Amino acid sequence: MTRHADLELVALTKRYGGTVAVDAIAHRFKAGVYACLLGPSGCGKSSTLRMIAGHETVSDGSIVLAGRDVSHLPPARRGTAMMFQNYALFPHLSVRDNVSFSLRMAGIEKPTRDKRADEMLELVEMTALTDRKPDQLSGGQQQRVALARALITRPQVLLLDEPLSALDPFLRIRMRAELKRLQRELGISFIHVTHGQDEALALADEIIVMNDARIEQAGPARDVFNRPKTAFVARFMGGHNVLNLPQGNIALRTDEMTVTAAQAGRIDGRVIGIEYQGTHVALTAEVAGGQDVTALMLDTDFLQTPKDLGEVIGLDWEDRVAHPLSA
Numbered sequence: 076m077t078r079h080a081d082l083e084l085v086a087l088t089k090r091y092g093g094t095v096a097v098d099a100i101a102h103r104f105k106a107g108v109y110a111c112l113l114g115p116s117g118c119g120k121s122s123t124l125r126m127i128a129g130h131e132t133v134s135d136g137s138i139v140l141a142g143r144d145v146s147h148l149p150p151a152r153r154g155t156a157m158m159f160q161n162y163a164l165f166p167h168l169s170v171r172d173n174v175s176f177s178l179r180m181a182g183i184e185k186p187t188r189d190k191r192a193d194e195m196l197e198l199v200e201m202t203a204l205t206d207r208k209p210d211q212l213s214g215g216q217q218q219r220v221a222l223a224r225a226l227i228t229r230p231q232v233l234l235l236d237e238p239l240s241a242l243d244p245f246l247r248i249r250m251r252a253e254l255k256r257l258q259r260e261l262g263i264s265f266i267h268v269t270h271g272q273d274e275a276l277a278l279a280d281e282i283i284v285m286n287d288a289r290i291e292q293a294g295p296a297r298d299v300f301n302r303p304k305t306a307f308v309a310r311f312m313g314g315h316n317v318l319n320l321p322q323g324n325i326a327l328r329t330d331e332m333t334v335t336a337a338q339a340g341r342i343d344g345r346v347i348g349i350e351y352q353g354t355h356v357a358l359t360a361e362v363a364g365g366q367d368v369t370a371l372m373l374d375t376d377f378l379q380t381p382k383d384l385g386e387v388i389g390l391d392w393e394d395r396v397a398h399p400l401s402a
C-alpha cells in the first residue's frame with residue numbers, strides 16, 4: 076500500500092446541464108482518516124462521492140490520490156472502492172461469490188479468489204454464512220457482505236454512500252461501531268456520506284459540512300460542533316441556538332443555557348414549547364424580535380421548577396459559551 080495515500084480534491088466541480096451540483100470544492104483527506112461528508116439533501120454530497128469513485132464524470136478540477144491524478148481513470152483502477160446504499164448484491168450468487176466477484180472479473184483463479192473472499196468474510200464476521208444467497212440474509216448481514224465485497228480490492232479509500240440508512244435504529248448504532256472498528260483495523264481512509272449529524276459526530280475524525288454545492292466548514296468533529304463558523308453550520312449540527320444580537324449573530328449551545336425567573340437572566344422569553352426528552356426537557360421560548368431560543372434542562376431541574384406554556388422566563392448564559400458567527 077502506498078504510504079502517502081492522501082486524497083485531494085482540487086477545485087472539483089460537477090455540472091448537470093445548468094445545475095452546479097458541486098462548485099469548485101477543495102479538500103485534502105489525510106490518509107487513514109474517517110471522514111463524513113454531511114449536509115442537507117441536494118447539497119452535492121453524493122455527486123462528490125460518485126466523482127471520487129469514478130461513477131460520475133468530473134466537469135472541472137481534479138481528484139488526486141496518493142500523488143496521482145485519478146480524475147479520468149475507470150473506477151477499478153483508482154485505488155478506491157464504493158459501498159452503495161442498497162448494497163447492490165447479486166441475488167443469484169452466494170455470499171462468497173458476491174464478495175469475490177471483482178476478482179473474477181480481474182481473471183483471478185478460483186482458489187485464490189475464494190481464499191481472499193473468506194479472509195474478507197472473516198474480517199466482517201460472516202464466516203458462517205458464506206454459502207447463503209443474499210435473500211437469506213438480514214439487512215445487517217447484507218451490509219457486511221457489501222462491505223467485504225468493497226474491501227476485497229484492497230482500496231486505499233473506501234467510499235460509503237449513506238451506508239446505514241436502510242437499517243433500523245438499533246442496528247444502525249451497532250453497525251456504526253463495526254464501521255469504525257473496521258476502519259481502525261484496516262488503517263485506510265473511509266469517506267462516508269450522511270445527512271445525519273449524530274452519525275457524523277459518532278464516527279468521524281473529520282466532518283465536512285456541505286451546503287449548496289460548496290464546503291461550508293471542515294474540521295475535527297468536536298470543532299465543527301463546538302465552533303461552528305456560520306449560522307448554517309450551527310443550525311445544521313443541531314444542539315445550538317442562533318441568536319441575532321446587536322453585535323452580530325452568536326451560537327449558544329442549548330445545554331449551556333440557564334433558565335431563570337423572568338428578568339433574572341440576560342433576556343426574557345415566553346415559553347412556546349416543552350418537550351420531554353427522557354434525561355432532559357427542551358424548553359423553547361420566544362424572545363424579543365420573534366426569535367426562538369431553546370434551553371435544555373435536566374429533567375430533575377425541570378421537575379423542581381416546572382414551567383408552563385405561555386409563562387415568561389429568563390434565559391442566561393456565560394460570556395465564554397457565546398460563540399460569534401461570521402455569517
Ligand SMILES: Nc1ncnc2c1ncn2[C@@H]1O[C@H](COP(=O)(O)OP(=O)(O)OP(=O)(O)O)[C@@H](O)[C@H]1O
Pocket residue numbers: 091094095096114115116117118119120121122123270
Ligand atoms: N443525474 C443528475 N442529473 C441532473 N441533476 C442531478 C443529477 N444528480 C444530482 N443532480 C442534482 O445535483 C444536486 C446535488 O445532488 P446530490 O445527489 O449530489 O446531492 P446530495 O447532497 O447527495 O443529496 P441527497 O442527500 O438527497 O442524496 C441536486 O440539485 C440534484 O438535483
